């Protein structure tokens with residue numbers, strides 16, 4: 702298949718649950734002009750705990766570099782699990798550009814903010830405060846979650862996010878998802894963009910909220926999903942299936958599925 706753009710996120714290389722075989726198969730079939738890795742491609746935290754790197758991972762990296770050498774522009778957006786790459790932001794490796802966030806202009810001229818999304822963990826909790834402090838402090842507050850986690854790492858604690866916290870509380874899961882989406886949508890609107898493309902919560906989704914489109918790539922730990930843009934600028938969500946006979950042909954995210962699989966119930970348990 703030929704696309705103008707492909708976005709994938711949350712591959713989590715280094716965890717045993719990364720669906721690398723499927724991803725390789727997908728990338729062999731799919732050609733595009735621009736490929737975005739929307740964060741958590743490499744799971745630095747997991748690798749630090751226990752090194753796990755298979756020959757297949759090398760094939761995947763080689764595949765990406767080969768694409769980058771040929772006709773595909775590859776952009777690597779950092780997430781919370783591959784924060785260790787932040788020191789190299791702005792640099793290019795084998796033509797792969799490393800950024801924290803970027804803007805994608807679609808074929809129809811629409812502008813999309815592309816970022817992993819961990820920056821928005823728990824932002825809605827500040828909402829009341831936000832109304833008072835206004836937009837000047839808005840960006841600062843968004844950084845708080847990142848700072849908190851940096852401090853935690855210095856002290857030897859793992860990443861803390863609302864996502865992990867609410868795994869214990871399934872009822873709160875949907876609230877977390879809607880808060881996350883709402884935060885991103887608000888920020889996107891303030892940025893003057895037409896939409897946002899993110900990952901992080903391992904929950905593939907396309908949602909239009911008023912004037913803003915929210916797109917979540919999903920992940921390659923459980924869902925094996927990607928966002929793709931055609932040459933007219935239409936963006937859709939696709940689910941890769943290497944063994945179609947084992948999967949039922951249900952809509953991508955049905956209301957029923959939303960209830961059955963609240964956020965956080967991923968195979969790897971990593972967000």
Ligand SMILES: [Mn+2]
Nearest residue numbers: 741780901972
């Ligand atoms: Mn993440």
